[in-house]
Structures are given as C-alpha cells and as structure tokens.
Amino acid sequence: MVAPLAVTALGLGLGTGTAGAVLKSRTDSFTFRNPSGAQVTCTVQSAHDLADDGSLTVSTTLSGPVECTASFMDIGVEYRHRSTGEADSAYQESSGTSLSYSIDDVAAPVRSEHLVLLDACDCLYLYELRQSK
Numbered sequence: 049m050v051a052p053l054a055v056t057a058l059g060l061g062l063g064t065g066t067a068g069a070v071l072k073s074r075t076d077s078f079t080f081r082n083p084s085g086a087q088v089t090c091t092v093q094s095a096h097d098l099a100d101d102g103s104l105t106v107s108t109t110l111s112g113p114v115e116c117t118a119s120f121m122d123i124g125v126e127y128r129h130r131s132t133g134e135a136d137s138a139y140q141e142s143s144g145t146s147l148s149y150s151i152d153d154v155a156a157p158v159r160s161e162h163l164v165l166l167d168a169c170d171c172l173y174l175y176e177l178r179q180s181k
Contacts, residue, residue: 107148125151
C-alpha cells in the first residue's frame with residue numbers, strides 16, 4: 049500500500065497568449081523551512097518558446113540552495129503539427145534542477161504544463177502556459 053503524498057501547491061496559473069507572441073514564461077519564488085528550521089527560498093522558471101520556423105523549446109529551471117533540487121520534474125506539451133495540422137503531445141521527466149527539450153514541426157495552439165516536486169518541503173509546483181497564435 050502506498051501512503052498518500054501530502055503536498056503544498058506552490059504556483060498555479062494560466063498564461064494566455066496574444067497574436068504574434070512567441071515566448072511564454074513565468075518565474076515564481078517560494079520560501080519554506082527545511083528540517084533544521086532554516087528558511088529556504090527557491091525560484092522556479094517555466095517557459096515555452098515557439099520560433100517562426102516551428103521549433104518549440106520548453107524548459108523548467110529551479111534555482112536556490114541544495115534543498116531546491118527536485119525529486120521529480122515533468123513537462124507535458126500539447127500542440128499541432130505545422131505540416132499536417134494533427135494534434136500531438138510530448139512529455140519528458142527528470143529530477144534535479146533543470147529540464148529542457150525541443151520539438152520540431154510545431155504550430156499553435158501550444159499548451160505546456162510544468163510540474164516540480166520537492167521532497168525538502170513536500171511541495172508541488174504546477175504551472176500551465178498557453179499560446180493560442
């Protein structure tokens with residue numbers, strides 16, 4: 049039996065695009081107390097960048113002291129292929145302080161979801177970025 053995971057939601061949000069927008073990003077900082085009682089501040093930067101040539105780069109970066117190392121990171125992307133118009137999705141996961149990957153043949157709309165789990169504070173960061181055009 050798996051024990052339920054108690055998490056604190058750190059950042060929830062939705063970015064909406066405007067015509068001609070290419071880069072969507074958000075930066076959030078949060079503070080918690082580590083097991084020894086010291087205050088720790090971490091910063092999470094989430095971004096997706098759709099270039100004119102149809103290449104999409106998505107990333108999540110964590111910065112701060114060693115407690116700001118994620119035990120789990122995930123970026124999921126929903127998009128359309130430029131060449132066919134077909135809907136598609138891509139997911140990548142990792143741990144550590146940075147996750148980034150690129151996808152070719154992408155057209156708007158693009159939606160990316162960035163998730164970070166920190167064991168040091170039992171915290172969960174989740175943010176969604178959207179680009180309609």
